[in-house]
Amino acid sequence: MELKTIQTERVPVRYYEGGSGQPLVFLHGAGGLDLDLGFLDALAERFHVYAPLVPGYGDSEECGELRDMLDFTLHTWDVVERLGLRNPILAGFSMGGMIASEMAAIAPNDVSRLALIAPAGLWLDEHPIPDIFAMLPYELPGYLFYDPEAGAKIMSAGGDLSDPKFLQAFLVQNARQLGAAGKILFPIPERGLGSRLYRIKAKTMLIWGAGDKLIPPVYAQAFQRGIAGAEVVMIPRAGHVAPFEKPAEVIGALARLQ
Amino acid sequence: MRFTWFNLMPWPYLPDDFREKNRSVWVDIDSRLFDPAKSNDVYNGYLDMLEYAGTLGFDGIGVNEHHQNAYGLMPSPNLIAASLARRTDDVALVVLGASIALYNPPLRVAEEFAMLDCISGGRLVAGFPVGTSMDTNYCYGTIPALTREKYKEAHELIKRAWAEREPFAFNGRYTKLRYVNLWPRPIQQPHPPIHIPGGGSLETFDFCIDNTYSYSYLSFGGYIRGQALMQGYWDRVAERNAPDTSPYRAGFAQTICVADTDAEAERLYAKHVSYFYNRCLHVYPGFADAPGYRTIKTIQKGILSQYAANSMFQQLPWKELVDNGSVIAGSPETVRQRMEDLIKKLHVGNIFCLMQIGDMPKDKCMHSTRLFAEKVMPKLRNVFPEYADDGRFWCKPLAKRAKPGALPVESELGSPVGVES
Numbered sequence: 001m002e003l004k005t006i007q008t009e010r011v012p013v014r015y016y017e018g019g020s021g022q023p024l025v026f027l028h029g030a031g032g033l034d035l036d037l038g039f040l041d042a043l044a045e046r047f048h049v050y051a052p053l054v055p056g057y058g059d060s061e062e063c064g065e066l067r068d069m070l071d072f073t074l075h076t077w078d079v080v081e082r083l084g085l086r087n088p089i090l091a092g093f094s095m096g097g098m099i100a101s102e103m104a105a106i107a108p109n110d111v112s113r114l115a116l117i118a119p120a121g122l123w124l125d126e127h128p129i130p131d132i133f134a135m136l137p138y139e140l141p142g143y144l145f146y147d148p149e150a151g152a153k154i155m156s157a158g159g160d161l162s163d164p165k166f167l168q169a170f171l172v173q174n175a176r177q178l179g180a181a182g183k184i185l186f187p188i189p190e191r192g193l194g195s196r197l198y199r200i201k202a203k204t205m206l207i208w209g210a211g212d213k214l215i216p217p218v219y220a221q222a223f224q225r226g227i228a229g230a231e232v233v234m235i236p237r238a239g240h241v242a243p244f245e246k247p248a249e250v251i252g253a254l255a256r257l258q
Numbered sequence: 259m260r261f262t263w264f265n266l267m268p269w270p271y272l273p274d275d276f277r278e279k280n281r282s283v284w285v286d287i288d289s290r291l292f293d294p295a296k297s298n299d300v301y302n303g304y305l306d307m308l309e310y311a312g313t314l315g316f317d318g319i320g321v322n323e324h325h326q327n328a329y330g331l332m333p334s335p336n337l338i339a340a341s342l343a344r345r346t347d348d349v350a351l352v353v354l355g356a357s358i359a360l361y362n363p364p365l366r367v368a369e370e371f372a373m374l375d376c377i378s379g380g381r382l383v384a385g386f387p388v389g390t391s392m393d394t395n396y397c398y399g400t401i402p403a404l405t406r407e408k409y410k411e412a413h414e415l416i417k418r419a420w421a422e423r424e425p426f427a428f429n430g431r432y433t434k435l436r437y438v439n440l441w442p443r444p445i446q447q448p449h450p451p452i453h454i455p456g457g458g459s460l461e462t463f464d465f466c467i468d469n470t471y472s473y474s475y476l477s478f479g480g481y482i483r484g485q486a487l488m489q490g491y492w493d494r495v496a497e498r499n500a501p502d503t504s505p506y507r508a509g510f511a512q513t514i515c516v517a518d519t520d521a522e523a524e525r526l527y528a529k530h531v532s533y534f535y536n537r538c539l540h541v542y543p544g545f546a547d548a549p550g551y552r553t554i555k556t557i558q559k560g561i562l563s564q565y566a567a568n569s570m571f572q573q574l575p576w577k578e579l580v581d582n583g584s585v586i587a588g589s590p591e592t593v594r595q596r597m598e599d600l601i602k603k604l605h606v607g608n609i610f611c612l613m614q615i616g617d618m619p620k621d622k623c624m625h626s627t628r629l630f631a632e633k634v635m636p637k638l639r640n641v642f643p644e645y646a647d648d649g650r651f652w653c654k655p656l657a658k659r660a661k662p663g664a665l666p667v668e669s670e671l672g673s674p675v676g677v678e679s
Binding site for chain 2: 172178187
């Protein structure tokens with residue numbers, strides 16, 4: 001995968017590109033792309049993958065003009081437009097799934113294949129989604145991974161939070177990334193998508209880790225009820241970060257959109 | 259110098275094992291720990307203490323706003339200030355303040371502050387905090403990365419509402435109003451003095467300097483730890499070429515307890531100080547700083563929430579709290595020396611005296627307050643003689659103010675004019 005930059009109306013956008021085959025746009029979750037680079041490599045063996053970063057993620061420029069759900073939705077359409085893509089497969093994980101759903105709902109005739117991997121965007125009072133914005137780093141693996149111990153090792157491999165220098169860099173990254181994510185996910189990751197799902201015309205795959213403790217699989221049914229003809233693929237022994245934990249299975253499900 | 263007796267209104271009935279059994283005093287505190295029947299005495303006792311302090315020569319009595327917080331029982335500081343307006347006479351009412359980004363529309367703050375100023379005869383000192391992340395983001399749901407933008411807009415609306423004499427349309431991003439036409443408007447013109455409580459963000463420093471507002475650092479960490487932050491403020495005042503370095507451009511909150519001797523201070527107050535520092539400040543660090551609440555510039559300067567600092571979560575004994583300046587305690591002479599040290603080192607003209615500490619009972623609080631007012635305060639009045647005339651950051655009450663409870667005696671009433679008997 002190659003990291004590139006494309007200019008949009010509001011802000012330069014960083015994106016990964018690689019592979020060949022049908023174009024597929026992958027929208028990342030609130031954690032960014034760090035964990036998913038391996039998944040993207042595998043995905044690029046079957047698709048021409050484009051994975052843009054939400055402004056503020058990674059080394060990309062922040063964009064104060066993106067404030068609400070409509071801004072995020074239209075901004076991402078702008079990115080697709082600037083990449084010169086027409087009707088790519090639209091795939092999104094978690095927060096990215098929320099954005100992809102909104103894109104497909106706002107422009108139903110421009111999206112014919114949609115893959116939503118544990119998407120955010122709905123809220124069920126009986127199944128509240130835990131508050132990632134109030135979690136300390138050591139609490140995250142329990143919600144994200146099927147195997148929290150393995151997850152904790154992976155997440156702490158980046159550095160030691162008791163080292164003030166690393167802590168500061170970590171806090172800056174958090175402020176940039178989760179600060180941006182908070183615009184559509186804080187304090188409740190729901191911005192009215194439920195009332196717009198009916199507009200989606202795309203063939204839709206809902207791909208979920210059966211052991212997801214952040215957005216529990218009951219949300220798959222809620223999305224399925226909202227999107228006509230949507231199929232659910234449950235991946236055993238996977239938590240919220242299914243693309244990281246079970247890339248082959250996620251890609252297998254995605255490939256059914258080809 | 260201006261001294262404000264400040265009451266955070268802590269809930270005094272947190273159990274001994276509070277730290278062990280609860281993760282936070284704030285945001286998701288166990289609501290069963292609040293006893294509404296007991297609160298009747300707590301609230302009235304705290305109001306009595308504020309009124310008492312108002313009779314002892316303090317320049318102001320102060321309140322602030324917190325939500326879902328067991329050390330701050332004032333979700334609405336304006337309600338408390340309204341009650342105080344009627345029961346006090348010449349002391350300033352320092353509301354530090356109303357979190358302007360949390361009101362919808364924020365015009366509500368312009369209205370309520372105007373009412374307070376009118377009822378009190380121009381005794382209001384207004385505070386506009388951005389609000390802590392706990393209050394603003396976690397309790398009141400404001401999106402962290404948009405908090406400052408929303409705050410700025412609210413500030414602009416309130417200032418215009420106070421200043422303009424004709425109805426105007428306000429087309430904000432967060433508030434749209436067709437007819438802004440403030441009624442009532444404040445007695446103090448162009449507006450009551452404004453203090454901004456802050457936690458060290460550069461944006462807030464600049465905001466105060468640019469608008470001639472007083473910057474208040476309401477930390478509980480004491481003046482020794484607060485020195486670096488206040489120096490940062492004064493450096494910024496110099497960098498931005500402010501016309502003066504008046505100490506009244508700044509305020510500082512300090513926990514203070516006074517007794518006849520140093521040993522007596524420990525004997526009387528250590529328990530209550532421990533209650534506050536070790537129980538009331540037990541805040542879950544996940545609530546300290548929502549990502550996006552602080553700007554990148556501020557994080558890069560190494561300024562973190564005081565609640566995020568690990569030291570705040572350790573059990574701190576009396577001696578350490580006193581030695582590190584979190585608490586200024588002792589005999590009147592000890593307290594005077596340390597206060598003078600604070601005032602000079604921080605170069606602050608406004609002191610917010612935190613004297614209602616933790617679960618301190620009324621008698622001890624009155625004792626400490628009276629000793630401070632009689633034996634400490636008078637000796638500190640004149641630290642900055644060259645700025646004695648700087649009234650920019652304090653209220654200007656009407657010379658002749660209404661007396662509450664001044665209805666005519668009923669038995670002496672004649673026939674009202676114009677009404678036939």
